[in-house]
Amino acid sequence: MSDAEKVSQIQVTKNGPYIVKGSLPVMMETIAQNDEGGSWTWKRGRDFEAGAQYALCRCGHSHKKPFCDGTHAKVGFDGTETASHASxxxxxxxxxxxxxxxxxxxxxxxxxxxxxxxxxxxxxxxxxxxxxxxxxxxxxxxxxxxxxxxxxxxxxxxxxEPELAQSIGLVEDPAENCSGPLWVRGGVQVVSADGEKYEVRNRVTLCRCGQSSNKPFCDGSHASVKFHDGLQG
Known part of the structure; x- marks a missing residue:
């Protein structure tokens, strides 16, 4: 494991964005269907320029998605974490x-x-x-x-478990006509706003529509609210 991987983490901020540390690459990942219309594979899309540290939108309202532009403060985003810290x-x-x-x-x-x-x-x-x-x-x-x-x-x-390099995918779901969560891969540490660490796992999805009832993790709410990040195409 490289030095960059050792320090890679995502810090949840109180009612604000995710602060990503460790030069994690960000790319679009689209759910592709099979002939029967089922979710079948992932189609990788374009990469986004991201430095050693950057902020990703968590409220769903940024005009610079996937990155934060401070809109969470203007809309009064409530990002209270409700997810369990149990393993x-x-x-x-x-x-x-x-x-x-x-x-x-x-x-x-x-x-x-x-x-x-x-x-x-x-x-x-x-x-x-x-x-x-x-x-x-x-x-x-x-x-x-x-x-x-x-x-x-x-x-x-x-x-x-699939072998996944440390990275963040921006999920797009054409079948549901919506954009999905942040797909965090490769064992990146996610840290609560209060400093408590969640279990490190190979695959997790973080909410970026702002509507999950299991924050910071996704609960599928993006599909019911038809969240769109404006990045497709």
Whole structure:
């Protein structure tokens, strides 16, 4: 791990932006569909110039998205954090299948819908003694941006995780006609406004529409409010 990776972190500020430290690259990531209309893969878009430290909009109202322009103060943004500091394991339910175990922390859902293919990962986990089904659920879980879903191999109990470089993706969701959360990858430390650290994970999604009831994490509210960042195209 490089020195830059060791210090990479995202600091949540009180009723303000995310302060990103550690030269984390920022890029657009669009959910692409399969022939059946399901979320299937990620299409990388353009990169954004970002320095060693920068501020990303958290209220959803900046005119310089994805970066903060101070509008949070003008609109009276309430960014109170409501997310649990409990570990993923403490929050997750377990679904035991013949070939794999599925862990699911539903509160972390960012509504990316990769898990809905093939009749849903929850149904498929019961058939993971079948090689093709096993392959399908791994595809679905490893494309989930929020880390809500984690697969464990049997009998080792080893977690199945994609290899992700430290970076931040700006999620775009054309199927829902909206922009999604900040997809934070590669084990970046997220720190509360009060200094308390959240568990470091390979995949998390942070709210950038300002409407989540699980701040600082995304809860899918961007889809219901039809949040648009104006960056598409």
């Amino acid at each position: 993923y394991k403490e929050q997750a339910k377990t679904y035991d299948g013949p070939g794999m175990v599925l862990e699911d922390a539903e509160r972390l859902c960012a509504f990316a819908r990769f898990c809905d293919n093939g009749g849903s990962i929850w149904r498929q986990i019961e058939e993971t003694d079948d090689g093709e089904v096993r392959k399908a659920v791994v595809h679905e879980e490893t494309h989930c941006p929020s880390g809500r879903l984690v697969l464990l191999e049997k009998p080792s109990g080893k977690a199945v």
